[in-house]
Amino acid sequence: MSGLALERMALRLGLREQPLIRKANEYERLLKLKLIGNNKISDSVQAIICLDFAALQFNDSFDSDLALKLAGVRKAVYGNYKRTVGKLLGIDDIVSVNSLCVQYGCSNNIQDLAVDILKYYQDNTVENCDWNHPQYPCMAVYKACKLEKVKISKSKFLVSSRLKSAQWNDLDAKWTKVIEKGNFHARTEGCKMKKKDDTTSIKDIDKANKMNQTVKEQSTFVEDYETWKRRILEQARKDIK
Known part of the structure; x- marks a missing residue:
C-alpha cells in the first residue's frame, strides 16, 4: 500500500x-x-x-x-x-497509557489524567529514562486510578510493568514526590457533583439552624404579668372608644 x-x-x-x-x-x-x-x-x-x-x-x-x-x-x-x-x-x-486503559476498562477521565501525569513526570524528572519501557505508562495509569479512587489490583500493573515488587515500590515513591508538585486532582463528574451537593447541604443546614434558633428564641420569650395586664387594659379601652 x-x-x-x-x-x-x-x-x-x-x-x-x-x-x-x-x-x-x-x-x-x-x-x-x-x-x-x-x-x-x-x-x-x-x-x-x-x-x-x-x-x-x-x-x-x-x-x-x-x-x-x-x-x-x-x-x-x-x-x-x-x-x-x-x-x-x-x-x-507496545504498552501505552491507551492500551492499559483499554485493557483495564478505565474511563476517558482516567486516561486523560494518566497522559497528563506521564507528561508532567517526563518534563520534571532529572533522570535519563527509557520512556519506551512499560513501567512508565503503568505507573501513570496506576496513579490516575488512585486519584480517581478506582481500585485495580497492583499485581496487574506489576505484570504489565515487568518490574519486581521492590522496583515498583521504589518507582512509586519517586513518582509520588514529583507528582505532588503537579497538584493533580480527580476529574470525574461524580466527584464534582458530590462537592456541589455537599456545599448545598451545608447551606441548607445553616438555614435550618437559623430558623430553629429563631423559633427557640420565640418559644422561650415569656411576658411578665404586669406588662400583660397593661397591654390587656389598653386594648380594652381602645375597644370601648
Whole structure:
C-alpha cells in the first residue's frame, strides 16, 4: 500500500496526526522488506496493523472494532497477524497509557489524567529514562486510578510493568514526590457533583439552624404579668372608644 493509501486508511480510522502517520509509513516500509517472498498478509491489513502500532507508540486512541471491519478478518486472525508483524518489526506489543486503559476498562477521565501525569513526570524528572519501557505508562495509569479512587489490583500493573515488587515500590515513591508538585486532582463528574451537593447541604443546614434558633428564641420569650395586664387594659379601652 502506498503512503497516500495508508494516509487515507488512517483518516478512515480517525488518525490525523502526521508524526503518527509517518511512523506507520516507516513500519510499513520495513515490513515490506521483511515479507519479501513470504507475504501472506494483505496490503490493507499490513497498513492497519502498522497504524495500530503507531497509535500505541504515540498514546493515541485506536478504534479496534472499525479496524477489524476494514481489515476484513476475524479478531483472532488479526491478533495472530499483529503478533507476527510485531516480531518482524522487532517491537513488542507496545504498552501505552491507551492500551492499559483499554485493557483495564478505565474511563476517558482516567486516561486523560494518566497522559497528563506521564507528561508532567517526563518534563520534571532529572533522570535519563527509557520512556519506551512499560513501567512508565503503568505507573501513570496506576496513579490516575488512585486519584480517581478506582481500585485495580497492583499485581496487574506489576505484570504489565515487568518490574519486581521492590522496583515498583521504589518507582512509586519517586513518582509520588514529583507528582505532588503537579497538584493533580480527580476529574470525574461524580466527584464534582458530590462537592456541589455537599456545599448545598451545608447551606441548607445553616438555614435550618437559623430558623430553629429563631423559633427557640420565640418559644422561650415569656411576658411578665404586669406588662400583660397593661397591654390587656389598653386594648380594652381602645375597644370601648
